[in-house]
Amino acid sequence: MMDSVDVPIISAHVPVYAHPGDAGADLVATESAHLEPGERAQIGTGVRIALPDGYVAFVVPRSGLAAKHGITVLNSPGTVDAGYRGEIKVTLLNTDAANAFDVAPGDRIAQLIIMALPRVTFLPVETLPDSARGEGGFGSTGYTTGHTA
Template sequence: MTESVDVLIIAPEVPAYAHPGDAGADLLSAESVRLAPGERALVGTGVRIALPDGYVAFVVPRSGLATKHGITIVNSPGTVDAGYRGEIKVTLLNTDAAEAYDIAPGDRIAQLIVMPVPRVRFIPVETLPESARGEGGFGSTGYQNTLGSNA
């Protein structure tokens, strides 16, 4: 079992975990919004938190909204720093090309994941140590297509 962390909160409804073991607690909309096809909107949650130093909260999409309705978060994950005390808002995007999507107060629109983050020291050097991956990135390992061959 992992250690719990106390997070001070002001909210019309406290985010809750849907199931034991869930990483993200559901964030609810505090307002009504209609997202037309291709439209994005900044949606308030009414939630304000005070994270302990050394922690961050990430706002991430809900997989059911993405799969069933094409609703995602534009800047996912949204980062809530420990020093931020304003309302957590979510920039939702309707990726459906044909159907509008209506959001009502109390609808689950995103998840909030709280994690520890270490403070790092950046140490300037002339070269970096070698690694197995090297400079490969942006699809350099290929991908598996539906026919089973690597591209």
């Protein structure tokens, strides 16, 4: 098991992991919103953190909201850089074509995933080494047997 990382936080609702071993800690809304089909809204969480250098936080959708209500996080994953000290806000999008969705203070609206992130040095070259995939892009790996498009 990896060592724990201390992350200083200012929040009335500290994110919590629902179950042991969960990757994401739940973020809760601090304000109300009403999302009609196709609408989006930026929702405050009241969470401000100080990530250590070499770490990044990602704001990602909650699978239950997506599966049951069509609610997702726009620009997912939202990236929180180590130097950012402002409030983490979540831009929710209602993808349901027929039903509105209401957010109330205290509702779990997204998850926060914190990861170590190596600093990368980009090395300009004339050619790249070959790989099994090559230059194949979206859809280049094909479909499963029996799939009809």
